[in-house]
Amino acid sequence: MAIEARGEPQRCLPPLAAxxxxxxxxxxxxxxxxxxxxxxxxxxxxxxxxxxxxxxxxMADADRxxxxxxxxxxxxxxxxxxxxxxxxxxxxxxxxxxxxxxxAVLRADTSNAMIKDLHEAGTRGFRVNLxxxxxxxxxxxGADLGDAEALAPRVRDLGWHVQAWLDAEDLPDLAxxxxxxxxxxxxxxxxxxxxxRGIQSPGFSYLRKQLxxxxxxxxxxxxxxxxxxxxxxxxxxxxxxxxxxxxxxxVVWGTDWPHVNYFDSPVPDDGILxxxxxLYAPSEVEQxxxxxxxxxxxxxx
Numbered sequence: 001m002a003i004e005a006r007g008e009p010q011r012c013l014p015p016l017a018a019x020x021x022x023x024x025x026x027x028x029x030x031x032x033x034x035x036x037x038x039x040x041x042x043x044x045x046x047x048x049x050x051x052x053x054x055x056x057x058x059m060a061d062a063d064r065x066x067x068x069x070x071x072x073x074x075x076x077x078x079x080x081x082x083x084x085x086x087x088x089x090x091x092x093x094x095x096x097x098x099x100x101x102x103x104a105v106l107r108a109d110t111s112n113a114m115i116k117d118l119h120e121a122g123t124r125g126f127r128v129n130l131x132x133x134x135x136x137x138x139x140x141x142g143a144d145l146g147d148a149e150a151l152a153p154r155v156r157d158l159g160w161h162v163q164a165w166l167d168a169e170d171l172p173d174l175a176x177x178x179x180x181x182x183x184x185x186x187x188x189x190x191x192x193x194x195x196x197r198g199i200q201s202p203g204f205s206y207l208r209k210q211l212x213x214x215x216x217x218x219x220x221x222x223x224x225x226x227x228x229x230x231x232x233x234x235x236x237x238x239x240x241x242x243x244x245x246x247x248x249x250x251v252v253w254g255t256d257w258p259h260v261n262y263f264d265s266p267v268p269d270d271g272i273l274x275x276x277x278x279l280y281a282p283s284e285v286e287q288x289x290x291x292x293x294x295x296x297x298x299x300x301x
Contacts, residue, residue: 009081013267014055015065015258020271022069024278027288031073031295034188034221034254035062038079039088047083051139054081057258059092065257069274073301075254077103077127077163080141084110086118093121101299103127103163105143108150115154124299125161125184126151130174131192132167145177152181161185161217161298167192169203171210179215184298189222189256190243195235196228199242212246217298220244220280220290221254224268232272240280248289252298253277 038054046053066074076089089102102123106115129142143151148162161184166174168191178185191207198204210216220243223236244251255270262268281287295301 009050009053010263011053012055012258012260013262013264015057015061016267016269019065019068019269022271022274024275026070026274026277026291027284028292029073029296029301030071030291031075031252031299031301032066032069032071032255032257033075033252033295033299034077034219035074035257036079036260037062037076037088037092038081038258039091044082044085044088046081047085047141049083049140050081051141052081052261054079054260055258059095062092062257065255065270069255069270073099073101073295075101075103075295075299078105079260080105080129080139081260083141086114089123090118090121093123097122101301105129105141106147106151107143108147110151112154115158119155119158119160122300124159125163125186126155127163127165127188130164130166130170132170145174148181149177152183156182159300163188165189165192167203168207169193169197169201171203172206175206175210175215185216186252186298187216187218189219189225190236190239191218192222193226193239194228195226195239199238204239204242208242208246211243211250214247214250217250217252217294218243219254220251221256223273223276224259225256231266231269233276237276237279240276244280244286244290248281248286249294251290252295253280253290 038057103125163186165188220240223233227233229235281290
C-alpha cells in the first residue's frame with residue numbers, strides 16, 4: 001500500500017519502466033480515466049508548498065504506457081504538486097485533443113479567462129481534496145469544498161463535474177454539500193476505503209447506495225491504494241465488483257499512473273492493475289460501459 005506524504009516533500013519512486021503485458025485486451029476507444037503528468041522541473045516549476053516531489057512522467061511516457069496496455073483515450077488529472085499552474089496538462093490537451101481530457105484543480109479566485117481556456121482545451125471537471133485520516137488532511141494543497149461552492153455556478157453551464165478525493169467513511173457528512181453543488185459528483189479510487197474494513201462498512205455501504213441511486217459516479221481505480229494484501233490486489237476485487245454491480249452506467253476506470261506517493265514500496269505494475277478490469281466487469285457489455293461509453297459521456301469524448 002502506498003505511503004502517504006506528510007511533512008517535507010519526499011521524492012517519489014518512478015513508475016515501472018517495463019510494466020507487464022496484461023492478459024486483458026481493452027475494447028477499441030477504451031479510456032484510462034485517471035493519470036497525472038509531470039514534465040521537466042526546469043521547464044515547469046513545482047509548487048514549493050507540496051506534499052511530494054513527483055517522478056518524471058511525460059506525455060510521451062503516457063503514450064508508450066497506453067500503447068502497451070491497449071488504451072486509446074485518457075483523462076489527465078491535474079496534480080497538486082503544480083499548485084495553480086496547469087501548463088503541463090494544457091500542453092498535453094492541446095497536443096492531442098482527440099485523445100486527452102482534463103480535470104483541473106481550481107481555487108475560488110480562478111479567473112473566468114482561465115476557466116474558458118481550460119474548457120476549450122478539453123477540461124471537463126475540477127477536483128477537490130477532502131481526504132482526511134484520523135481527522136487530519138493527508139495532503140497539502142488542492143481545492144476544498146469552499147472553492148467548489150464558489151466555482152460551481154461558474155462551470156455548471158459548461159457541463160463540468162466535481163471529482164471528490166475522500167475517504168468513504170466521511171462521505172455521509174460531505175454528501176449534502178457536494179450534492180448541493182448541482183454538478184455530477186465523481187468519487188475517486190473506490191472511496192479510498194481500505195479492504196480491512198469490509199464491503200459492509202458504513203462508508204462503503206453509503207457510497208454503494210448513492211451510486212445505485214444515480215446520485216454520483218465512482219472511479220474503479222486505486223486497487224493498490226485500498227489493498228491490505230498487496231499485489232495482485234485480489235482483496236480489492238469485491239469492492240470494484242460491488243460498485244460495478246451497483247450502477248454500471250456510473251463507473252469509470254483508471255490506472256492512477258505514475259502512482260505518486262510511493263517512496264519505499266514497490267510501485268504498482270499497470271499490467272496487473274489492467275487485469276483487474278474483467279474481475280470488476282466480467283461481461284463485454286460491462287467492459288464497454290466502464291471503459292468506453294461511460295467515459296465518453298462523463299468527459300465528452
